[in-house]
Amino acid sequence: DTAVSQTPKYLVTQMGNDKSIKCEQNLGHDTMYWYKQDSKKFLKIMFSYNNKELIINETVPNRFSPKSPDKAHLNLHINSLELGDSAVYFCASSHGTVTYEQYFGPGTRLTVT
Amino acid sequence: GDSVTQMEGPVTLSEEAFLTINCTYTATGYPSLFWYVQYPGEGLQLLLKATKADDKGSNKGFEATYRKETTSFHLEKGSVQVSDSAVYFCALSLTDSWGKFQFGAGTQVVVTP
Numbered sequence: 001d002t003a004v005s006q007t008p009k010y011l012v013t014q015m016g017n018d019k020s021i022k023c024e025q026n027l028g029h030d031t032m033y034w035y036k037q038d039s040k041k042f043l044k045i046m047f048s049y050n051n052k053e054l055i056i057n058e059t060v061p062n063r064f065s066p067k068s069p070d071k072a073h074l075n076l077h078i079n080s081l082e083l084g085d086s087a088v089y090f091c092a093s094s095h096g097t098v099t100y101e102q103y104f105g106p107g108t109r110l111t112v113t
Numbered sequence: 114g115d116s117v118t119q120m121e122g123p124v125t126l127s128e129e130a131f132l133t134i135n136c137t138y139t140a141t142g143y144p145s146l147f148w149y150v151q152y153p154g155e156g157l158q159l160l161l162k163a164t165k166a167d168d169k170g171s172n173k174g175f176e177a178t179y180r181k182e183t184t185s186f187h188l189e190k191g192s193v194q195v196s197d198s199a200v201y202f203c204a205l206s207l208t209d210s211w212g213k214f215q216f217g218a219g220t221q222v223v224v225t226p
Contacts, residue, residue, distance in 0.1 A: 004156070031212055041151075041200055041219040048212055055211045090156055094212055101147060102214060104156035 003027050004105035006091050012111045013081055020077045021108045023091030031055075032074040033092040033102060034066060043090070049074055081112045115140045117203050119217035126193055126224050134188040134220045136177075136203035144205035146170075146179055146186040151200045151219070160188075160201070193224045 004025045013019055025032065033056070034046040048056035049068040063079040074091060091105040120135040138144065145164040149157040161170030166181035177188045186203060203217040 033212070041221075043157075043202065043216040043219075045213055050211070056213055092157075096212070100212070101159045101162055102212070104149075104158070106156045 004091055004093055004103050006089075006105040006108050008108060009106065010109050010111075012113065014113055015081055015083060017081050018077070018079045019081060019110070020075055021089055021091075021110075023074045023076075023105055025072055025091075025093040025103070025105075027093055027095075027103060029093040029095050029103070030071050031094045031096060032068065032071075033094075034074065034076050035090040035092060035104075036060075037088040037090060037107070039087070047074075047076075078110075081110075083112050086110055086112045115144070115205060115207065115215050117205055117215050117217035119201075119203050119220050122200075122219070122221035124220060124222045126222070128195055128224055128226055129192045130224075132188070132190045132193045132197070132222065134201055134203075134222070136186045136188065136217060138184050138186065138203075138205050138215075140184075140205055140207060142207045142209065143181075144207050146177070147204045147206070147214070148175070148177055148186070148188050149202040149204060149216075151202065153199070157202060193222070195224050195226055198222060198224045 031050045033048045047066040052068045068074045088107045092102040094100045094102045116139045147162045148160040150160045161172045163170040163179035169178045175190045200219045204214045
């Protein structure tokens, strides 16, 4: 019954490693997002896909690469992890892109050591 | 650019007290406005929304009115419970922003018995 799910919930890894976070939604939405929440709870959008097409690509390092194999899935791959990448990453989805509310996943807490 | 400003926390209240969290915004167009709540260790949940001036959003005893003249969307609850302890985010979305939400910094609310 989970609407937006993410795996893993926790991810602890060393600097320089490559890791992926997966997101799936079963709401039938056509738009999905990745957000980064820092230690002060500040939320910033990173990417957004609409019908598998990238529509928002904020200024993030190109070590971050999103992939949307279909409308229900959006993955985030991070290369060469750095200490500053430690944060909570949230996936979200919405029906359309115009003022509709977004539904968030539970988050993935990434810790880079 | 578009932005949301929230009052800083933490806001500490006793159970049954009245809660107000101020939120003001700056936007080039006519945004939709949202309040999200994040309970510890969880993702964000939509609390309420308003899509045009003078609309009032309400849910679970919380209310907020879209005030265009003061560019504000303050959140209120008449009698808080310990279970309302969470971080509250005000957010805006513009129709031409491809679903890009601008979040405030969040306000932590702590309700004590």
